[in-house]
Amino acid sequence: MVKIILRDKEYEVRPGMTLLSALMKIDILPESVIATREGELIEEDEILRDGETIKLVAVISGG
Amino acid sequence: MKCRTCGRKAAVNMRQHKLALCKEHYLEWVPAQVERFIKKYRMFSREEKILVAVSGGKDSLSLWDILHRLGYQADGLYICLGIDGRRSPLGEGVNYSAESQRLTEKFAAECGLKLNVVNVQQEYGETIPELAGRSQRGKGKPCSVCGLTKRHIMNRIARDFGYDVLATGHNLDDEAAVLFGNTLTWSGEYLLRQAPVLPATPGLARKVKPLCRLYEREMLAYALLRGIEYIYEECPFAVGATSIYYKELLNKLENERPGAKLGFYLSFLEARKKGLFAEPEAIQQELHPCPDCGQPTSAPGLCSFCRMVKKD
Numbered sequence: 316m317v318k319i320i321l322r323d324k325e326y327e328v329r330p331g332m333t334l335l336s337a338l339m340k341i342d343i344l345p346e347s348v349i350a351t352r353e354g355e356l357i358e359e360d361e362i363l364r365d366g367e368t369i370k371l372v373a374v375i376s377g378g
Numbered sequence: 379m380k381c382r383t384c385g386r387k388a389a390v391n392m393r394q395h396k397l398a399l400c401k402e403h404y405l406e407w408v409p410a411q412v413e414r415f416i417k418k419y420r421m422f423s424r425e426e427k428i429l430v431a432v433s434g435g436k437d438s439l440s441l442w443d444i445l446h447r448l449g450y451q452a453d454g455l456y457i458c459l460g461i462d463g464r465r466s467p468l469g470e471g472v473n474y475s476a477e478s479q480r481l482t483e484k485f486a487a488e489c490g491l492k493l494n495v496v497n498v499q500q501e502y503g504e505t506i507p508e509l510a511g512r513s514q515r516g517k518g519k520p521c522s523v524c525g526l527t528k529r530h531i532m533n534r535i536a537r538d539f540g541y542d543v544l545a546t547g548h549n550l551d552d553e554a555a556v557l558f559g560n561t562l563t564w565s566g567e568y569l570l571r572q573a574p575v576l577p578a579t580p581g582l583a584r585k586v587k588p589l590c591r592l593y594e595r596e597m598l599a600y601a602l603l604r605g606i607e608y609i610y611e612e613c614p615f616a617v618g619a620t621s622i623y624y625k626e627l628l629n630k631l632e633n634e635r636p637g638a639k640l641g642f643y644l645s646f647l648e649a650r651k652k653g654l655f656a657e658p659e660a661i662q663q664e665l666h667p668c669p670d671c672g673q674p675t676s677a678p679g680l681c682s683f684c685r686m687v688k689k690d
Contacts (some may be wrong), residue, residue: 346595346630346633347629349602351602355389356390356401358388358389358390358391359391372598374595375594375622375626375629376435376436376594
């Protein structure tokens, strides 16, 4: 499985799908996040691999 | 997805521009865009002294970084608002103001940049939450008090230390959200005053927004790829803010219609230029210097800020 983390929430999706598909599956707007894999930015066509963790950084900031 | 410039793997895809770039070329593209808008809107020249309002957030620190890379004379101004926001007596969480100040000072030190720091509590005797707690303006939430205080201090420092222009890190998403809110209520006065450049007037420094055409997502990508350490936590008082709600709505639109936010903002600027809104003369206010601080005000007697900090 692939772990996706946004702030303090964790989600799991099956490997083999694109980041875009994964975000749609967990109801997160692609426009509202940037995804990173081991510190590197990845884009929506990236295929997610089994066992990895994707960290999402929220775009909107308040302050 | 491949970088349009070199064909290597793209780090950032901008659907709104039908453009994907690798890290190297993205970090060149963003400053080039900012330079383009500085020139297009005649924001400032390299001979002028710029004061950048920095909060420790990704946009203001990135703006400062970009101006430094482009060779502009840009000093920073950090305003310590005294907002803690930790959720328990044990200090769980982050002291928002302390952490944002730490990150701003670290950034300035690492880049060898000059940072002016103003502490609201030290200067005026109270933190923003305290000021908000006892003032009519701050009823419910400190945001209005915070905004008034920051604008007052930014202008005071720019004026007192001879800066030619004040720059803020407002990005396209900020501008589109404000525009959206003002359009929902047809607030003509505010719509007239929303622009990439607010020219200087007697007592008020020129104010510019060099990032006004850059998406918030683009600025986040810039900060992450540059390795800029910024405050990730939001201001604790931002929870439930209308501006954030509008940003979320506009993101849903953008998701379906890439480029919608930029089109909305640019069309507004064009319409304003062509005179769609009320003539400035029709709602011009008479300003006079506040007898206390000297900054311009339309109110009789003291300005809004001086009235707010004055204790009965």
